Amino acid sequence: MAxxxxxxxxxxxxxxxxxxxxxxxxxxxxxxxxxxxIAGIEVGIFAWALxxxxxxxxxxxxxxxxxxxxxxxxxxxxxxxxxxxxxxxRSRRPDRPxxxxxxxxxxxxxxxxxxxxxxxxxAFSFYPxxxxxxxxxxxxxxxxxxxxxxxxxxxxxxxxxxVTRAKTLFARSxxxxxxxxxVGAVLVGLGLRLAVD
Numbered sequence: 001m002a003x004x005x006x007x008x009x010x011x012x013x014x015x016x017x018x019x020x021x022x023x024x025x026x027x028x029x030x031x032x033x034x035x036x037x038i039a040g041i042e043v044g045i046f047a048w049a050l051x052x053x054x055x056x057x058x059x060x061x062x063x064x065x066x067x068x069x070x071x072x073x074x075x076x077x078x079x080x081x082x083x084x085x086x087x088x089x090r091s092r093r094p095d096r097p098x099x100x101x102x103x104x105x106x107x108x109x110x111x112x113x114x115x116x117x118x119x120x121x122x123a124f125s126f127y128p129x130x131x132x133x134x135x136x137x138x139x140x141x142x143x144x145x146x147x148x149x150x151x152x153x154x155x156x157x158x159x160x161x162x163v164t165r166a167k168t169l170f171a172r173s174x175x176x177x178x179x180x181x182x183v184g185a186v187l188v189g190l191g192l193r194l195a196v197d
Contacts, residue, residue, distance in 0.1 A: 001130075004130045012151055012155035012156070017191075020186045024165055027060045034160050044109065048112075049123055049142070053138045075192070079192065081108070081191075082184045082185065127144050
C-alpha cells in the first residue's frame with residue numbers, strides 16, 4: 001500500500017490535461033467550478049479503476065478500434081477546451097462574460113479523464129501490480145481506486161490553493177490573459193499530440 005500511495009502521488013504530480021483544466025478553472029476564480037473539476041477528475045479515476053477490474057480497460061488496450069475511437073474523442077475534447085480558452089483570452093473585455101459553449105466543472109473533469117485512452121491503458125497496467133495473489137480483484141480494485149482518489153484530491157487541492165494564493169498576480173488582466181493563452185495552447189497541444197501519438 002505504501003508503494004501504491006507513493007506511486008499515486010508521483011503520478012498525480014505529472015502535468016497533463018486534468019492539471020491544465022484545473023488551472024484554467026482556478027484562474028477563473030469560480031470555486032464551485034474548481035471543486036466540480038476535481039470531483040469530475042476523481043469520478044473518472046475511480047471509474048477507470050472499476051473498469052480495469054472488470055476488464056473493460058483491457059478491451060480498450062487490446063482493441064485498436066476502441067482505442068482509436070476513444071483517442072479521437074479525447075483529442076477533440078482537449079482541442080475544443082484549448083481553443084475556447086484561447087478565444088476567451090483573445091476576445092475578453094472586462095464587461096464581457098465567458099462564452100456559453102464551454103465544458104464546465106464536473107463535466108469537464110469527467111470528460112477529460114474518461115476520454116483519455118492512456119488513462120484506460122494506465123489503469124489496466126497499474127492497478128494489477130498492487131493486487132495480491134488470491135485477493136478479490138474487484139474489492140481490491142475498489143480499495144486502490146479510493147486510495148488513488150484520496151491522493152489525487154490532496155494534490156489537486158494543494159495545486160488549486162497555490163494558484164488561488166497567487167490570485168493578486170493572476171488578477172492583473174494582462175497576466176491573466178497571458179496565462180489563459182498558455183493553458184489554452186497546452187490543451188490544444190495535448191489534444192493534437194493525443195491525436196497523432
